[in-house]
Amino acid sequence: MATVRKLEALDDIIHQKVRLGVMSSLMAAGEADFNFLKGALGVSDGNLSTHLTVLEEHGYIRVRKEFVGKKPRTTYAPTDEGRRAFEAYVEALEAFVRA
Amino acid sequence: MATVRKLEALDDIIHQKVRLGVMSSLMAAGEADFNFLKGALGVSDGNLSTHLTVLEEHGYIRVRKEFVGKKPRTTYAPTDEGRRAFEAYVEALEAFVRA
Numbered sequence: 001m002a003t004v005r006k007l008e009a010l011d012d013i014i015h016q017k018v019r020l021g022v023m024s025s026l027m028a029a030g031e032a033d034f035n036f037l038k039g040a041l042g043v044s045d046g047n048l049s050t051h052l053t054v055l056e057e058h059g060y061i062r063v064r065k066e067f068v069g070k071k072p073r074t075t076y077a078p079t080d081e082g083r084r085a086f087e088a089y090v091e092a093l094e095a096f097v098r099a
Numbered sequence: 100m101a102t103v104r105k106l107e108a109l110d111d112i113i114h115q116k117v118r119l120g121v122m123s124s125l126m127a128a129g130e131a132d133f134n135f136l137k138g139a140l141g142v143s144d145g146n147l148s149t150h151l152t153v154l155e156e157h158g159y160i161r162v163r164k165e166f167v168g169k170k171p172r173t174t175y176a177p178t179d180e181g182r183r184a185f186e187a188y189v190e191a192l193e194a195f196v197r198a
Contacts, residue, residue: 024196041106090196093192
């Protein structure tokens with residue numbers, strides 16, 4: 001049945017609101033650091049960290065740690081797999097709500 | 100900040116996947132009975148009941164109980180408020196993922 005397939009096509013990893021916010025931001029910006037994401041999404045450090053870890057563990061984002069002068073900086077970017085998953089999610093969602 | 104507003108604009112009542120499925124189905128079909136929704140969304144009775152109750156309690160759907168011959172039949176339809184909420188959700192979501 002078509003509708004059943006569509007409901008399953010909504011990737012749970014991306015559907016969660018904070019993760020959807022992270023992926024949308026990273027797709028738009030190409031990459032972003034922790035503080036940018038925190039400010040843009042209006043979420044706590046702990047909440048953001050939790051969801052970044054989920055995205056990283058699923059291979060949807062990659063993490064780069066570096067020093068800018070003496071300050072550590074952590075930058076996040078979507079992987080190719082993350083980009084594909086995000087695009088599939090958006091396509092499934094649009095088909096779903098426009099059915 | 101624009102992105103913060105958008106994240107909050109994603110109505111939590113509608114964002115949950117089963118409820119999103121119910122609202123999408125009812126917006127498309129106008130109305131539907133319990134068994135139709137259950138089959139279309141591939142969810143259990145208990146799961147569907149729980150989410151229908153949430154939507155009803157928030158005034159997003161109305162419930163009509165009737166007898167067809169001797170069989171009870173329960174039909175669900177979006178209220179005007181539910182239609183407005185769904186449309187606002189879709190608009191917010193599209194702005195969000197296309198940002």
